[in-house]
Amino acid sequence: MKFPKAQTLQEIANLIEAEFVGSPDFPVLGMNEIHVVEEGDIVFVDHPKYYDKALESKATIVLINKRVDCPKGKALLISDDPFRDFNKLTLHFKPFESSNTSIAKTAEIGEGTIIQPNVFIGNHVKIGKNCLIHPNVSIYDHCVIGDNVTIHAGTVLGADAFYYKNRPDGFDKLISGGRIVIENNVDIGASCTIDRGVTGDTTIKEGAKLDNQIQIGHDTVIGKKCLIASHTGIAGCTIIEDEVTLWGQVGITSGVTIGKKAVILAQSGVSKSLEGGKTYFGSPAEEARAKMKEMASIRKVPFLLEKFKKNS
């Protein structure tokens, strides 16, 4: 997430009342989580275990809870609570704007696009040409939708990331300031939920087709021409490469990558990255052929037990 215009280190430090290491006019272009951070951005880190990762990342400014050595060409923001202060910055640069109308005046809607009744379209949303948005769809602020996209009734695009810090007095939410980007020729079924990125984008790439009641977490990427059947849930920060097929009720954990043209059979549960071009099944998912063999062998266990009784 880039700021509308570049800030100085001093300006950012003032916003969160933090000390800083670096020149007061050091430029700050945006802010991002570590997995999507770019040059010029702030990243935050509040656990010593991840200090090095943050300091060595592409981030140019590190919001940190210890006065460490500042890497060359970078700057530090020193805070007793980087998580809280990262949230402060998100709220400052992407404040929540309530809506008084079902379709915000700042929304841009392309030629030939049909918006059915009872749809909500938030502030600064962009929708391309020749789309069809069915009734009771909710599109939160800042979503970007391409051309020839169909979205069926009841679907929710852009709810907050499910991302909390466990504090002694309760869970503290990492505030979402990111977006959803839906590319051209995507179809999304009824009652799907796709969360916005925390600071980056949740992306559904060109030509992907989603059935009903699918859940896609924040910052996840669905590749081109993916086919996803109903009730499948994909957690945050996961990458589904192009032309992957996910059958019904599949679950995929956060942060993994499913390789190009992989097929995952119904009700499978994926807890690690999977190579492309293969078919998987089971919970946890394994290559389908091996899994089927395993399942066949299990059916012979009663026979093994019988044998043992006889032999001993």
Place this chain on the structure above:
Amino acid sequence: MKFPKAQTLQEIANLIEAEFVGSPDFPVLGMNEIHVVEEGDIVFVDHPKYYDKALESKATIVLINKRVDCPKGKALLISDDPFRDFNKLTLHFKPFESSNTSIAKTAEIGEGTIIQPNVFIGNHVKIGKNCLIHPNVSIYDHCVIGDNVTIHAGTVLGADAFYYKNRPDGFDKLISGGRIVIENNVDIGASCTIDRGVTGDTTIKEGAKLDNQIQIGHDTVIGKKCLIASHTGIAGCTIIEDEVTLWGQVGITSGVTIGKKAVILAQSGVSKSLEGGKTYFGSPAEEARAKMKEMASIRKVPFLLEKFKKNS
């Protein structure tokens, strides 16, 4: 799907710019997919593997991509792309009509039926007497709902079938022109999604009761007095016979039949037809008693391994 009035072979051929085999005034009554086709209907076929099935089906007119011998009493429409031309016909006879009002003027709503706020009711929808439609429900065009039906908030009736042809340049959708038929005394929970038929009907028969967040695919039939718990997903073209019980998070593949009074326990996955009157469990689902025995035997495998170590 029947046409509003009978067409001639010549008229249909003109619409899709196809050649034909048969008398120009050969009557054409409707169009249907092969599993629901009736006399007088067009069926389409684009793969040699299925030519015979289509030509020998109840269909009277076959839309086909090869000039084959025409069966007696039938007619052919010759097209280089029957899938595309079948879609053209669907769009012609069931064009999408956008709505300017939340409740279409062409919708018929029976006496004593209560429509709560924020409900969408599409064109040509029929709703019987003494129904209760809760808020934010979306009912697409042409749905037919009986008497004493309750539909809870957020449910979507009539979204498109999830049915695509894989083309080199992207998935091509088979356009849905079918309906949903909900019989009397059905209850449907909150945030369910029931897709319309492609050319036929998706049917929920008398007295069936559905919990929340259930997904039912196109052309599927749910029998009388079925009881379906939440998060269950049933793919397209499946037949659930009368008085079947499906517990929570069950998944059922397309095209199968679940026999009368079958019970399928929670989280089971069904990939083939199942006989009625029995209880099933597991993914893939097996008879529950056998499955339980298998699961008990598995618990003894560590003991078997131990024995082996000693003996060898």
Place this chain on the structure above:
Amino acid sequence: MKFPKAQTLQEIANLIEAEFVGSPDFPVLGMNEIHVVEEGDIVFVDHPKYYDKALESKATIVLINKRVDCPKGKALLISDDPFRDFNKLTLHFKPFESSNTSIAKTAEIGEGTIIQPNVFIGNHVKIGKNCLIHPNVSIYDHCVIGDNVTIHAGTVLGADAFYYKNRPDGFDKLISGGRIVIENNVDIGASCTIDRGVTGDTTIKEGAKLDNQIQIGHDTVIGKKCLIASHTGIAGCTIIEDEVTLWGQVGITSGVTIGKKAVILAQSGVSKSLEGGKTYFGSPAEEARAKMKEMASIRKVPFLLEKFKKNS
């Protein structure tokens, strides 16, 4: 569920045209299902198997289909169909009130609370301060929501319990007259469904955080600081104690208790109560460590089979 004011036994008997055993002016304070019944309440029982349980419960008045001995200090209502007559009472004291406006005039909404467009808020709903209710949310009558609560788009609070009596001529619904109570600092994701209690409350306690597409049945209690991932379904009358974590696509049956700080891994299926402080996995769920061991041992079955072939 308490009545707006105390009734007499005679008044209740008149409403349902039942005979009674006890003083005509015996006070009746409310009505409840057996698992939440309190002194002064009516409970109903229609199966001899449960007569003793009902007669010995905290209920002061027992609506029963047999003239049994009346326990001291209690009263009886004799009916040929207690289920039907319990429903009559629910309908009398909590009649369904249709709504003409999206936000009912009888709803109370606290200071600082933002209601986004297309939200439905039913009669007698109470919402606290500084809440954020996103678009297309449906909140049924009598729901009670605390302060600082966020509810994402498309969520449905207060649909009916999925609770039916199987009669020869069809399922007969137990009418819901209960409520939902959401405490302070709760976050609820998009397209969740939480059913109201039958006579009691479905409760989400302080600081619990729910992801998208979660289903929670009637009369269930979610403890403080629980964390629940998407597509998880919890049936009715279940108690999830404080600080429990449920990962994605978990299913939990009705009437069980999940102990404090338990963790249930993704796609697990829970069919019995589980002790707190432990981690569980599988369907049916077992302690994760034991389950993982079992799964590892299964992978050695083909080896066992091989050995057997050689030895015999």
